[in-house]
């Protein structure tokens with residue numbers, strides 16, 4: 001009993017003694033209320049006063065800083081907790097339906113909204129980590145519905161930035177900086193340009209994160225310094241057998257451990273967050289150029305660097321390379337900043353202990369070893385880039401196989417495909433193994449130098465001051481020496497660690513160089529193609545194709561001297577019709593207008609007569625009217641043109657020129673087209689978006705969000721499906737649920753059905769002008785007849801491209817492209833419906849009469865024979 005009573009008294013005594021012995025503070029009669037204030041005031045006093053004992057002063061400083069850091073950590077934790085609690089209470093009252101487990105009054109079904117400014121707001125379901133792990137997919141979807149959604153604001157695209165950056169990229173590409181600078185580094189120049197995308201302004205969120213990271217890095221180094229000192233102090237106390245001081249220092253040790261562990265986690269979190277933010281910025285930047293109205297994603301195939309692996313496997317570049325680049329940038333920054341800050345702090349501190357010569361010795365050692373390591377670093381950047389390319393090739397080939405699985409199965413092409421996949425896999429493995437093989441020797445050298453040589457030398461340098469002071473004074477104070485040695489050794493090891501991390505980062509920088517180069521190549525290509533002056537890869541001074549005329553082959557292109565001027569045709573938009581005037585249809589290539597010419601000076605227009613005044617006003621009205629399904633069908637002039645010609649003569653290329661995805665090279669070529677809402681091009685190969693519903697396929701390229709936003713109803717789609725005779729598809733589901741079915745429609749629908757969906761798209765969008773490329777070649781004759789009559793009934797103006805003359809009867813005009821591939825063509829009016837029907841009838845009558853000719857001849861012979869007998 002006595003001992004239990006004595007224990008609190010003993011503890012109290014210990015605490016009082018600790019205060020008075022370690023920092024000279026007497027707290028016998030102090031109440032807990034005033035204790036903290038008194039302690040801080042006393043610590044401040046001692047740490048400032050020159051008369052205080054140096055030991056006490058240092059202790060006071062350490063304590064003050066530890067108290068400050070712990071206070072800040074606790075305060076930020078409490079503030080965050082309070083904020084979260086207030087937020088929860090607010091939501092609890094703001095959304096009563098959540099409390100009562102009811103449905104909200106207005107339910108958001110769509111994932112994004114477009115604002116007037118061009119900005120978008122997206123809603124992403126937030127599902128906690130635990131929920132994800134414990135639920136299967138179906139349950140997950142249900143839970144997502146009930147969980148809160150995260151709101152993401154995407155600012156509108158600023159086109160000026162892209163126009164401005166285009167020149168920055170071009171300058172670095174042309175290496176203009178090389179001439180004006182003494183030291184030129186391609187990597188640094190590329191990184192300089194890319195950094196403006198990663199951190200656009202000084203006050204950007206990312207620069208704040210970066211500052212926070214630097215702050216925590218400095219704090220980490222400083223805390224390590226404190227820990228090193230405390231370590232030495234603790235060892236000294238143990239050896240001297242000072243229990244109280246030992247306990248005091250141990251208390252400080254645990255106190256410092258709180259901010260130290262917080263700092264380490266914060267550094268990792270900030271590095272990850274920064275990397276993700278960089279990825280968001282970069283991906284957004286790429287998407288803005290790659291997926292916009294200038295059709296960069298299509299035109300990239302014509303870029304001068306289209307054969308580069310970065311552009312060839314652009315899917316891999318946009319997804320994998322961007323992520324790797326952002327991770328590598330952040331980790332290189334942390335890997336360099338950490339040791340550099342360590343080196344500065346530790347060397348300043350060590351200079352007091354080891355002297356200038358000692359620190360200089362350490363740095364000379366660093367530089368020599370750094371030089372050796374740099375000398376033997378394998379070209380990791382290049383290898384990383386090659387490995388990434390091989391990765392992309394392998395992945396892409398698999399993707400290609402998935403896309404064309406049915407075709408390959410029909411051809412029984414498994415063996416060939418397997419050989420190709422194996423070859424690509426072997427290349428990938430070889431590249432990966434090569435990287436590891438190259439790293440093997442280097443890692444050995446690195447380990448020997450950094451781990452063992454440096455720590456060995458560390459012991460030498462750490463022992464220098466002890467040996468020197470022992471020699472000078474002749475006294476060997478074990479206790480003091482032990483403390484000094486422990487502190488110096490810890491700092492030396494930290495310094496060696498910092499130095500080795502700096503050396504390790506040589507390898508990381510080398511890898512980063514590879515990724516930077518890939519990303520830079522990707523962005524330069526995107527800038528080139530996105531530019532309004534994109535010249536479809538025209539290169540000046542390229543010889544024209546060899547022709548029969550030898551003298552011609554020797555001639556250097558006159559028109560492509562300046563590649564910017566390669567495209568000289570004129571495009572007139574918002575025209576109330578489609579008109580081509582003197583247009584040379586040329587395959588885009590490096591030879592520009594000297595490339596392969598498919599059709600010469602093509603000239604035609606639909607409708608036949610266009611009033612230039614109505615053209616202007618109609619095009620403005622059309623923008624608001626064209627897509628409104630509630631309005632009756634537009635009563636266009638119903639003109640039609642059929643383009644006939646043999647395979648490969650350039651029929652689809654005319655459609656490409658009308659759709660503005662191929663250029664008009666010749667100077668006197670004039671292309672006049674309606675506003676983009678009024679023209680609809682149906683490509684030869686039907687396209688179906690992946691993972692979409694049947695509704696998404698019918699309304700493509702409109703999104704289902706827009707469909708509902710604009711007040712369209714499913715029943716209108718049903719009406720359209722009835723028109724194109726696809727309504728039987730709906731019977732596969734209950735009610736209209738089949739419209740919501742998500743499937744791989746490209747594989748699910750038959751060839752003819754796919755083409756009929758194309759007609760449903762036309763009926764839904766109701767453009768004034770339609771260009772159809774072999775849009776009915778998989779459809780039966782009676783259905784084809786019905787669909788063309790449908791187009792005529794609703795008075796669409798349409799251009800059909802085909803090689804079947806049977807389609808002539810559905811068109812008013814016929815454009816025939818020559819059989820001889822000499823670029824010649826002719827256009828003629830086919831006539832009205834009545835005329836064609838009458839011609840058809842006449843032909844039929846004549847054919848019937850011809851069938852009877854034989855009978856008549858037989859009859860004549862019989863009659864003649866009878867006459868002879870008589």
Ligand SMILES: Nc1ncnc2c1ncn2[C@@H]1O[C@H](COP(=O)(O)OP(=O)(O)OP(=O)(O)O)[C@@H](O)[C@H]1O
Nearest residue numbers: 587598645646647648649650651652653654684803
């Ligand atoms: N991106 C391209 N690069 C190089 N050549 C191309 C490209 N696109 C088309 N061509 C070539 O242009 C020529 C005309 O192609 P186009 O698609 O216009 O033919 P078409 O008359 O529509 O033939 P078909 O009736 O078989 O569809 C073809 O010889 C084709 O190989």
